[in-house]
Amino acid sequence: MIKDNHLLKNLKIATKLNILLTIIAVVTVFLSGGVLSWILSNNAESVVTDKALVLMETMSAVRNYTTTKINPELADRLETDYQFLPQTVPAFSAREVFEYFREQGGYKDFFYKEATLNPTNLRDKADDFEAKIVEKFRNERELDQVSGFRSFSSGNIFYIARPLEVSKESCLRCHSVPEAAPQSLLTTYGRENGFNWKLHEIVGAQMILVPATSILESAKRLQVSVTVILIGCLGFAIFLINFFLRFSVTNPLKKMAQLAQRISTGDLSQEFVHPYNDEMGMLASSLNRMKVSLDIAMDMLNSETE
Structure with a gap:
């Protein structure tokens, strides 16, 4: 259990998100497959009954x-x-x-x-x-x-x-x-x-x-086809979500983490520019203000020591 917790802590956000999305996709396919099977079976029986x-x-x-x-x-x-x-x-x-x-x-x-x-x-x-x-x-x-x-x-x-x-x-x-x-x-x-x-x-x-x-087999083939299409759509959705998050969340966070690391070592020459006024933009502005505040504090400290 401790090893599993340690492994979970070391996972990146994108990996955690992919695991979550995969679980959601599997549960969705399983539940929708069951519902679809019930609907198609009833429909097939209705056709035969008619x-x-x-x-x-x-x-x-x-x-x-x-x-x-x-x-x-x-x-x-x-x-x-x-x-x-x-x-x-x-x-x-x-x-x-x-x-x-x-x-x-x-x-x-x-x-x-x-x-x-x-x-x-x-x-x-x-x-x-x-x-x-x-x-x-x-x-x-x-x-x-x-x-x-x-x-x-x-x-x-x-x-x-x-x-x-x-x-x-x-x-x-x-x-x-x-x-x-x-x-x-x-x-x-x-x-x-x-x-x-x-x-x-x-x-x-x-x-x-x-x-x-023949009617029941046709219903089963339709169920398989719909399930394959559903899996394909969910896979494509996961790909789009990953692309969006990499562009708007993980890459900006990675760059801000690199900037924060340089600031921690005393390199105050760079700042992070985020073109959007979303949460990442607010975080980038806060980081830049912290860098400016730290720069001012360092200047004041140097002035007092002189």
């Missing part, structure tokens, strides 16, 4: 169209046709439309699923992760939406889920008991799955999955 919500609303519109326009036109054929017509099912229509959407460039990693605990079509069967979301909606009826990230081997996937509720009696035509279901449905899917649903029961979750890895 994409997912647009797709969710689109699929909801497809479901509504199927329920109000397609189903009434094909309902009678469910009783007469041998094979079930899945086009009458809103979930099927939404899933098929989304598959066509995924064929467009850049959307192959987007996914849509109506994850159901007891579906008629087993491709809609909820996995363990999705089943927990459905149970969450069942236990917290006030929830209308949940979102978050899910990890896959291909990277992080952002998901938004909304509860699927049996909101109409017409839905129970195919999902109450096998005896009430159209024969074509039983022929196509059997009697084991998709039954015993109840009115107002939450049976699944409508889910949109959007790849988030």
